[in-house]
Structure formats: structure tokens, C-alpha cells
Amino acid sequence: MDAKSLINLSILGYWVSFGVYTSFWYFGHGERSTRGKVLMAALALQLLSLMCRGMAIEYLPLTNKFESFYAFSFAAFLVLLWTNRVESLLYRLTLFGVGYGFLIAAAFWPKGLSYPPPLMLTVWYVLHVPLSFMCYALWTSSLAAGLAYFRSPDRKQEMVELIDNGFMYGLLGFSVSMLFGGLWGYVAWGDYFLWDAKVVWSVILWLFYSACIHVDHWPRLKGYKPHLAVVGFLIMFFTYVGTSFFISSSHRF
Numbered sequence: 001m002d003a004k005s006l007i008n009l010s011i012l013g014y015w016v017s018f019g020v021y022t023s024f025w026y027f028g029h030g031e032r033s034t035r036g037k038v039l040m041a042a043l044a045l046q047l048l049s050l051m052c053r054g055m056a057i058e059y060l061p062l063t064n065k066f067e068s069f070y071a072f073s074f075a076a077f078l079v080l081l082w083t084n085r086v087e088s089l090l091y092r093l094t095l096f097g098v099g100y101g102f103l104i105a106a107a108f109w110p111k112g113l114s115y116p117p118p119l120m121l122t123v124w125y126v127l128h129v130p131l132s133f134m135c136y137a138l139w140t141s142s143l144a145a146g147l148a149y150f151r152s153p154d155r156k157q158e159m160v161e162l163i164d165n166g167f168m169y170g171l172l173g174f175s176v177s178m179l180f181g182g183l184w185g186y187v188a189w190g191d192y193f194l195w196d197a198k199v200v201w202s203v204i205l206w207l208f209y210s211a212c213i214h215v216d217h218w219p220r221l222k223g224y225k226p227h228l229a230v231v232g233f234l235i236m237f238f239t240y241v242g243t244s245f246f247i248s249s250s251h252r253f
Contacts, residue, residue, distance in 0.1 A: 003113060006056035011111050013049025014070065017042050018107075021077070021100060028092050032084055035092075039081045046074050057115050060126045064114035065245065069106035071130070072240070073099040075137035083141060086162065090151050094144035099137075124184035131177040135170040139209070139229075139236050142166030146229030163225050164213075167232075171209045178206060201239040208235055 001009075020042040027038045050071065053061035061067050076099030086092065119125075145162035152159065181202070182192040193199060212228050215221045 001055075003056040006052045007111075007113055010049045010052035010056070013045050013052065014106070014111070017045035017049060018103060020045060021103060024096060024100075025093075028096060029089065032087075036081065036084045039077060039084065043074065043077055043081065046070070046077070050074065053113070056113055059116050059120075060129070062129050063116045063120065064109065066106050066109040066111050067114075068244070069102045069109065072133050072136060073103040073106065075099075075130075075133040076102065076140055078134075079137040079141050083162065086158070088145075088148045088152055088155055088159070091144045091148040091159070091162070094147050095141055098140050098143070119188035122184055122187045124180050124187060128177050128180035128184050131173055131180065135174040135177060136236055136240055138166045138170035138173070139232055140166075142170070142229040143233035146226035149226040160225060163229050166229070167209055167212045167225075171206070171213055174206055174209070178202065198239070198243040201235075201243050205232075205235050205239045208232055 020038065024035065024038050024042070027035050050061050050067075053067065057063065062071055076095060080092065080095045080099065083091075083095075142163045142165075145159040145166065149156055149159040149163070181199075185194060185199070186192050209232060212225070212232060215225060215228065
């Protein structure tokens with residue numbers, strides 16, 4: 001199959017998966033098995049779409065803005081499937097809503113093929129970017145749990161556990177991702193650290209969530225975990241979207 005056929009199949013997969021995800025606004029209110037099947041079907045379609053793009057360019061399909069938003073939405077929906085057991089409707093719809101918002105946003109960017117520039121042609125890029133997106137999705141899960149915490153008095157302990165899991169696993173993954181990013185920076189730009197907006201805000205993000213996982217040692221702050229989850233998401237959102245798309249940065253592709 002040639003590149004043109006693959007990209008057409010990829011775009012078709014995007015719109016079909018978009019339709020299946022849209023149905024989740026209805027099925028997300030239902031029982032666990034049904035909503036899980038809907039998510040798995042949509043994720044499979046989305047993964048197939050991304051794989052078609054990867055085969056067309058023979059590289060990781062994260063080379064333009066459409067693919068960036070599309071891949072992050074995939075990460076958010078994957079975390080939602082992982083936490084499908086959670087029965088808080090507000091949690092599910094918040095996490096789903098963020099992923100769905102990025103899925104819609106992807107539609108406004110050109111969907112054609114973008115071949116990777118030389119600075120992307122390293123294994124460290126392939127390891128760094130997808131792992132970062134998964135960490136962003138985990139912190140989005142903390143946001144969803146934080147908002148549900150305020151509206152679900154009977155589920156506060158469960159929401160705190162979800163917040164903690166997002167904080168911890170997100171930070172662990174992001175720490176590894178930053179190591180890969182430093183190696184990528186050395187290969188691409190000749191240095192492990194740059195005074196670049198994306199890099200600096202990534203360090204700020206890492207420091208923020210590093211502090212969050214130590215809140216249990218500060219008794220007066222333990223009750224503010226939901227608030228920190230919201231603030232952390234705003235910092236993450238600016239780190240990802242603001243510095244990558246609207247500020248002059250070496251990470252704009």
C-alpha cells in the first residue's frame with residue numbers, strides 16, 4: 001500500500017474513531033462492561049489510524065500538530081480504559097472530555113503527512129515523546145479525580161487514591177522521559193539542557209509534581225491535594241500546548 005492510500009486510511013480511521021468516541025457521551029453513563037467495550041473499539045481504530053501514518057512515513061507518527069493532539073487524546077483515553085472500574089461519572093466524563101477536546105482540536109490542523117526533520121531521527125525522541133504524553137494523561141486523571149473529589153463526598157478516599165496514583169506514576173514516567181529528552185537534546189542540539197521555553201517549563205512541571213508527592217509529609221497540606229491536581233493540570237497544559245504551539249521554541253514542529 002502506498003503512502004497516499006495509507007494517509008487516506010488514517011484520516012478515515014480518525015473520523016470513524018471520532019464517531020465511536022462521540023457515542024461514549026451516552027455509553028459512559030452505562031455499566032462498566034459496555035463502556036469498556038466502546039473505549040476498546042475506539043482505541044483500536046485510533047491505534048490503527050496512527051499505525052497507518054507511521055507506516056506511510058516509516059517513523060513514529062508524531063511529526064506535526066495534528067498527530068500531537070491525536071496521540072495525546074489516545075493517551076487520555078487509554079488511561080480512562082485503565083481506570084474503567086471507577087464509578088464516578090464526573091471523573092470519567094472529565095478525563096474523557098479532555099481527551100475528546102484534543103481529538104476535536106486535532107481536526108483543525110492539516111492532516112497530511114509530515115516527514116521527520118533530522119533532529120527527530122533518534123531513538124531518544126521515540127522514547128521521550130510518547131512517554132511524556134502518557135504522563136500528561138496520568139496527570140489529567142488526577143485533575144478528573146480532583147474535580148470529582150469536590151462533588152462526590154462519598155467517594156473522597158477513592159478520589160484521593162486516584163490523585164496520588166496520577167501524581168506518582170506521572171512523576172516516575174516523566175522523570176524517565178526527561179532523561180531521554182536530555183539525551184535527545186544532546187544528539188539534536190549538542191547539549192543536555194537548553195534555555196528553551198519547553199525545557200524550562202518541563203523542569204517547572206517536574207518540580208511541581210515532585211512537591212505534590214511529598215504532601216503527605218506536610219499535614220496541613222494533605223487536604224489540598226485536589227487543588228494541587230487542578231493547578232498541576234494548568235501547568236501541564238501550558239507546558240504542552242503553550243510552549244509547543246504558541247511560543248517560540250525549538251520544540252515547535
